[in-house]
Amino acid sequence: MAIKDLLTNGPIVVNIGIEQFYHDLKKQDAKVVHVDWRPSALKSDLLSKLRKLREGGAE
Amino acid sequence: MQRVEVVSGVYYDSVSLMRVAQELTKIDGVIDATLNMATEANIKIMSAAGFDLSGLDLRPSDLVIAVKAKEEIIDDVIAKAKEYLSNPPWKTTEISQQYFPKSLNGALSMLPEANLALISIAGQYAGDEAMECLNKGLHVMLYSDNVPLAKEIELKNMAKEKGLLVMGPDCGTAVIKGIGLGFANACPVGPVGMVAAAGTGLQEVHVQLAHRGIGVMHAIGTGGRDVKEAVGGITSLMGIEALLESDDVKVIVMVGKPPAPEVEKKIFERLSSGNKPAVLGYIGGELEGDRPPIYFCKELEETAAVAAAVVNGTDPDLARKDLSLKYENLKELASHFGKRKGYLRGLYSGGTLCYEAQLIASKLLGPIYSNAPLDGRYKLSDSLKSIGNCMVDYGEDEFTQGRLHPMMDSTFRAKRMIEEAKDDEVGVILFDCVLGYGCHESPADQLASSISQVKKQVGDRVIFVGYVCGVEADPQIASRQRKILEDVGVILADSNAQAARLACLLLQ
Amino acid sequence: MVDVDKANKEALERVLSARPMLAGMGKAGEVIPKMGERMLLHAGPPIEWERMSGPLKGAIIGAMLYEGWASTPEEAEKMASKGEIEFDPCHHHHAVGPMAGVISPSMPVFIVENKTFNNKAYVTQNEGLGKVLRYGAYSQEVIDRLRWMEKVLYPVLNAGIKRAYDSDNAIDLKNLIAQALHMGDELHNRNKAATSLFLRTLFPYLVESSNDNKALAEVVRFLDSNDHFFLNLGMAAAKASVEPAHGIQGSSYVTIMARNGTDFGIKVSGLGDEWFTAPAAVPKVLLFPGFKPEDVNPDIGDSAIMETLGVGAFALAAAPAIVQFIGGTPQDAVNYTLEMYEITVSENNMFNIPYLNFRGTPTGIDVLKVAETGISPVLDTGVAHKQPGVGQVGAGIVRTPIEAFVKAAENYVEKYLTE
Numbered sequence: 001m002a003i004k005d006l007l008t009n010g011p012i013v014v015n016i017g018i019e020q021f022y023h024d025l026k027k028q029d030a031k032v033v034h035v036d037w038r039p040s041a042l043k044s045d046l047l048s049k050l051r052k053l054r055e056g057g058a059e
Numbered sequence: 060m061q062r063v064e065v066v067s068g069v070y071y072d073s074v075s076l077m078r079v080a081q082e083l084t085k086i087d088g089v090i091d092a093t094l095n096m097a098t099e100a101n102i103k104i105m106s107a108a109g110f111d112l113s114g115l116d117l118r119p120s121d122l123v124i125a126v127k128a129k130e131e132i133i134d135d136v137i138a139k140a141k142e143y144l145s146n147p148p149w150k151t152t153e154i155s156q157q158y159f160p161k162s163l164n165g166a167l168s169m170l171p172e173a174n175l176a177l178i179s180i181a182g183q184y185a186g187d188e189a190m191e192c193l194n195k196g197l198h199v200m201l202y203s204d205n206v207p208l209a210k211e212i213e214l215k216n217m218a219k220e221k222g223l224l225v226m227g228p229d230c231g232t233a234v235i236k237g238i239g240l241g242f243a244n245a246c247p248v249g250p251v252g253m254v255a256a257a258g259t260g261l262q263e264v265h266v267q268l269a270h271r272g273i274g275v276m277h278a279i280g281t282g283g284r285d286v287k288e289a290v291g292g293i294t295s296l297m298g299i300e301a302l303l304e305s306d307d308v309k310v311i312v313m314v315g316k317p318p319a320p321e322v323e324k325k326i327f328e329r330l331s332s333g334n335k336p337a338v339l340g341y342i343g344g345e346l347e348g349d350r351p352p353i354y355f356c357k358e359l360e361e362t363a364a365v366a367a368a369v370v371n372g373t374d375p376d377l378a379r380k381d382l383s384l385k386y387e388n389l390k391e392l393a394s395h396f397g398k399r400k401g402y403l404r405g406l407y408s409g410g411t412l413c414y415e416a417q418l419i420a421s422k423l424l425g426p427i428y429s430n431a432p433l434d435g436r437y438k439l440s441d442s443l444k445s446i447g448n449c450m451v452d453y454g455e456d457e458f459t460q461g462r463l464h465p466m467m468d469s470t471f472r473a474k475r476m477i478e479e480a481k482d483d484e485v486g487v488i489l490f491d492c493v494l495g496y497g498c499h500e501s502p503a504d505q506l507a508s509s510i511s512q513v514k515k516q517v518g519d520r521v522i523f524v525g526y527v528c529g530v531e532a533d534p535q536i537a538s539r540q541r542k543i544l545e546d547v548g549v550i551l552a553d554s555n556a557q558a559a560r561l562a563c564l565l566l567q
Numbered sequence: 568m569v570d571v572d573k574a575n576k577e578a579l580e581r582v583l584s585a586r587p588m589l590a591g592m593g594k595a596g597e598v599i600p601k602m603g604e605r606m607l608l609h610a611g612p613p614i615e616w617e618r619m620s621g622p623l624k625g626a627i628i629g630a631m632l633y634e635g636w637a638s639t640p641e642e643a644e645k646m647a648s649k650g651e652i653e654f655d656p657c658h659h660h661h662a663v664g665p666m667a668g669v670i671s672p673s674m675p676v677f678i679v680e681n682k683t684f685n686n687k688a689y690v691t692q693n694e695g696l697g698k699v700l701r702y703g704a705y706s707q708e709v710i711d712r713l714r715w716m717e718k719v720l721y722p723v724l725n726a727g728i729k730r731a732y733d734s735d736n737a738i739d740l741k742n743l744i745a746q747a748l749h750m751g752d753e754l755h756n757r758n759k760a761a762t763s764l765f766l767r768t769l770f771p772y773l774v775e776s777s778n779d780n781k782a783l784a785e786v787v788r789f790l791d792s793n794d795h796f797f798l799n800l801g802m803a804a805a806k807a808s809v810e811p812a813h814g815i816q817g818s819s820y821v822t823i824m825a826r827n828g829t830d831f832g833i834k835v836s837g838l839g840d841e842w843f844t845a846p847a848a849v850p851k852v853l854l855f856p857g858f859k860p861e862d863v864n865p866d867i868g869d870s871a872i873m874e875t876l877g878v879g880a881f882a883l884a885a886a887p888a889i890v891q892f893i894g895g896t897p898q899d900a901v902n903y904t905l906e907m908y909e910i911t912v913s914e915n916n917m918f919n920i921p922y923l924n925f926r927g928t929p930t931g932i933d934v935l936k937v938a939e940t941g942i943s944p945v946l947d948t949g950v951a952h953k954q955p956g957v958g959q960v961g962a963g964i965v966r967t968p969i970e971a972f973v974k975a976a977e978n979y980v981e982k983y984l985t986e
Binding site for chain 2: 695696697792853855856857888889891898901902905906908909936939940941942
């Protein structure tokens with residue numbers, strides 16, 4: 001079960017937002033990548049349509 | 060005036076030369092500067108810019124430094140030009156920061172084995188981003204608040220179907236396999252597994268366990284609304300399930316406000332049918348009497364003390380008795396300072412710490428005003444203006460719009476401390492100082508400077524009572540933070556509950 | 568349900584399989600398809616005279632003087648504003664032009680042939696630096712140079728190119744680009760290595776096909792003095808390579824990025840002939856001495872075809888010196904390339920970057936990824952003075968306007984995802 005793996009392996013993190021959290025995880029020797037996030041250029045209804053397409057079309 | 064100087068037999072990249080020229084034009088008194096290798100084209104360009112290159116026998120391998128500046132500085136400028144050529148002022152010696160991807164997909168291409176997304180962007184975007192992460196098979200810790208309830212329910216239902224964890228929204232703290240996420244303390248690992256709705260509630264129990272030599276392996280945050288009826292405790296129950304299954308966890312501890320009755324029932328039933336003892340710290344709850352191996356606590360330190368006893372195999376009731384004794388002894392400490400006149404003003408960065416303090420103080424001093432009161436009748440109309448005995452939670456939304464969380468920056472709270480101290484109606488000021496990852500590098504310094512400043516004016520009329528919530532291994536180093544506060548005359552207690560009690564006792 | 572990944576894969580494969588070869592030269596009016604008699608081609612999306620910026624107007628005036636359609640700049644301006652001249656994007660004629668990119672009928676052009684799909688692309692000879700037509704200059708010096716390029720440069724080059732082509736040694740432009748990338752060029756702002764390689768490759772054929780030593784010497788000196796000569800060839804090679812990828816149903820692959828000094832425009836493979844436009848960005852770059860930010864003209868030129876191909880700013884990690892233009896470090900150059908991987912379909916199979924362990928350059932801008940992530944493509948470009956005839960005022964990195972990509976993405980969703 002996926003949660004079991006998370007607890008067994010420890011967190012391997014994608015940090016989206018506050019950069020300090022990324023540095024703190026690095027201090028603890030965790031594997032982490034920081035995302036320099038910005039909002040999408042699309043309006044949210046278009047964005048969700050697009051995301052649904054990707055979900056469906058993914059091979 | 061202008062000066063043209065020629066340096067032979069050198070080669071510089073045109074871009075480097077342009078950068079040097081740019082730096083020179085920043086100097087006061089320089090009108091124009093240009094550096095070029097003396098190619099035919101460049102000679103034309105320099106002449107067109109008004110530099111006199113006539114009479115010079117130039118080759119393409121010559122470097123021309125041409126400057127228009129005030130006469131008195133022109134020698135210096137030429138010298139500076141040569142200096143910049145050999146030692147470019149914009150060069151950094153250290154390797155600059157690595158690449159931060161700008162999208163989730165970019166991140167996953169760099170770290171394909173990622174299993175958790177920690178999301179702390181604005182609430183209006185956070186929900187959709189969390190959805191994307193779940194779609195990619197990642198567990199989610201949603202630090203962000205202001206995520207609509209409907210979105211939370213949608214996320215948690217989807218996560219449940221996929222067997223993924225959604226910690227939050229408004230989950231400020233979590234610990235997975237000993238690694239702290241968000242605001243977390245560097246406590247040791249051990250046989251305890253936690254499920255917590257509360258941020259500083261989790262931190263206080265985590266820290267109090269560490270002080271008792273007990274480590275925590277996992278602390279799963281659920282967000283404040285998880286145990287309400289609408290959400291139905293989805294994350295709490297998934298967390299409990301995972302902890303029951305984990306070989307590393309021997310004792311389960313829950314911390315948070317009392318759940319909705321339906322949810323409480325489900326939790327109790329699952330734990331009862333489980334094979335591990337559990338300590339349920341429903342802060343401010345009404346449940347009386349333990350049902351071993353399930354124990355019920357109403358305060359944070361109590362939760363830690365009972366859990367420590369369970370881990371050690373000693374009698375939890377004995378642990379409670381020891382705690383009561385400690386609390387009794389506070390009376391003696393209080394008497395040293397003599398009875399104080401005036402109001403109690405609590406200024407908190409941690410929401411649950413403030414909540415617990417209100418629970419304790421309301422029993423000892425009567426109704427407590429607050430921006431997040433126990434009793435709605437005592438809500439402050441203006442959170443910036445205290446009334447009577449009062450406690451303010453600086454982590455509430457009204458204070459965090461466009462401002463850093465108070466655990467990351469105590470400036471705003473420290474200012475209030477000065478105002479309160481100057482008020483002659485105030486007798487005791489009570490505060491928390493939370494340490495750990497994510498927090499300010501020295502909250503004690505921020506608070507201490509205001510405290511010492513105001514003490515110069517008000518002397519000992521006001522007593523400052525504080526609690527440092529942290530451990531030695533935290534980045535701020537707990538003992539150092541305590542010393543900074545003690546040096547400015549703050550009385551420090553060993554737990555949030557003790558600090559609240561002490562503050563009240565000083566006024567009784 | 569449209570399979571966008573499949574469609575984009577098809578588009579990418581077409582681009583990666585391209586083999587752009589230098590096939591010959593000719594006069595624009597004779598070889599460029601649908602080139603009208605009183606027609607001037609220009610860079611970027613379609614635009615009317617009234618909306619044109621200084622450099623483009625200047626280049627048009629210069630071209631009209633060169634052609635003899637007008638005898639003074641004032642006369643030229645009058646004719647242009649009265650609609651007596653037809654203007655059309657180079658891209659509508661399988662052609663490309665750097666900066667103002669003006670092509671007039673008498674101008675000699677290179678003919679680049681993509682052997683994989685047998686399509687052709689056209690581009691003029693690069694004039695060099697300083698006061699040149701493509702920056703809007705139209706003085707006698709400029710016209711004289713254009714005439715020299717027609718009367719001396721063109722015949723000499725044409726003879727050499729023909730000789731190479733006929734002896735089965737046509738100049739392989741893709742090959743030169745790939746080599747230049749390993750030599751510090753990124754093929755948009757830095758073409759020094761590519762120009763050198765081109766001259767070296769062509770040289771024996773120039774010598775063998777020449778019977779006028781004086782002309783040959785002039786031509787070689789001209790090429791030697793112009794570090795950007797290859798840019799035009801690179802652009803035509805890019806155009807020839809990318810054009811076959813246009814017109815694939817369901818594909819969100821960007822096949823054109825171009826600017827006319829007023830507007831920025833793109834075309835997308837699966838979205839037909841529509842241009843999606845937005846106001847061109849005003850570049851914030853390192854300026855030459857004597858120029859101020861107010862002097863800068865909005866972004867101009869078809870040279871964004873290099874980034875569309877997968878080089879230029881996308882290969883910045885191969886040309887770290889360029890990044891000094893914006894006060895950055897070599898790590899910044901690497902970061903620009905890494906960022907572009909987030910909005911492209913895949914990596915190139917022939918253009919790669921040694922510093923990134925020979926990772927292929929980010930290739931194939933996906934307009935949906937751009938709109939979704941908010942990351943718009945960067946360009947590495949020269950910058951013109953807003954007044955015609957002044958010339959280049961600087962160079963650096965420009966961020967393309969995202970609105971154009973959002974428009975295209977919205978169009979895509981409407982066309983393919985809405986029942």
